[in-house]
Amino acid sequence: MVEFLQTTNQSGPLHCDSGDYPEPARSQISDFVTGEDNYYNHMFYNCYAHYGMTPGNPLITSPIYNKDGFAKFRDNRVKAWHVGLSGEITDRLSYLVKGSYREGWGTYAIPLASKHHSFDAMFQANYSQGPWLFSTAYAFDKGNIYGDCSTFNFKISYHGKIL
């Protein structure tokens, strides 16, 4: 599975409505240009986030990661690629690999001084034995968004019927 996400355009880089300005500027504006959508942010309500997390899209960096407590999205103009691969090596052994790479330019109003980028990946192996499932995974983030982090987990689960 391959996915590509691009949110850099946002209806163009600027929004200019003569109705927003008093005279004499109003009559000097020759065009009505809508744009600068500023995804997930709002002029009055700060932003659309759920407890600081981006709803529905992990590739737009959540405001909760703003280290200074800024309560809006700083980086909503992104290009991102995501690749996922899963398969079965034997009847009992399967794997799952996922990886994402993203670049971010900030917002039109406040572009980032330097592009943000991150490469995040996860490798998971599963072994099933009857109702038992043994799973282990390793994941990491590399880049200047979340920092260089890595983690792993190990899971034992039992699948049975209650009724």
Added chain:
Amino acid sequence: MATVLRLTLKSVIMAKYFRTLTTSCWLLAVGMFFSCQEGREAGDLLGQWRMTGSDTKYISFSGSITWIKNLNETEVYGNFQHQGDSLFIQCFSKKGEATDTILIENTFGFGPFTNIRLKIDKLDDENLILSKGNQRWSFYKY
């Protein structure tokens, strides 16, 4: 026999229905594509451009409006016309503040404020180079 005929008739109607639906979707998609007004007069200039060697100076184009800003100072809008390698910008000041003129004429070195005439030396997907006499401004898409 009657059941078979009824089923055949139903299949024909369904096939016709789906064919009409598919055709309609295609026509709608083509219509939407060609009615897309994004950028309009801005053409290849559409987008936000950052001045080379600076992380605060930007110029943006959309429709026939340009937006010139320095993150450390202020921002100014203007009307622009673009024909061949000629670019004409006529800035306007929201409140008639002196900082607007300073941004355009001193910080960017364009001018005069309401009558900026520039030559486009280079314009492609990534780079925009403007010039006026010996002056030269280099921007890249950001």
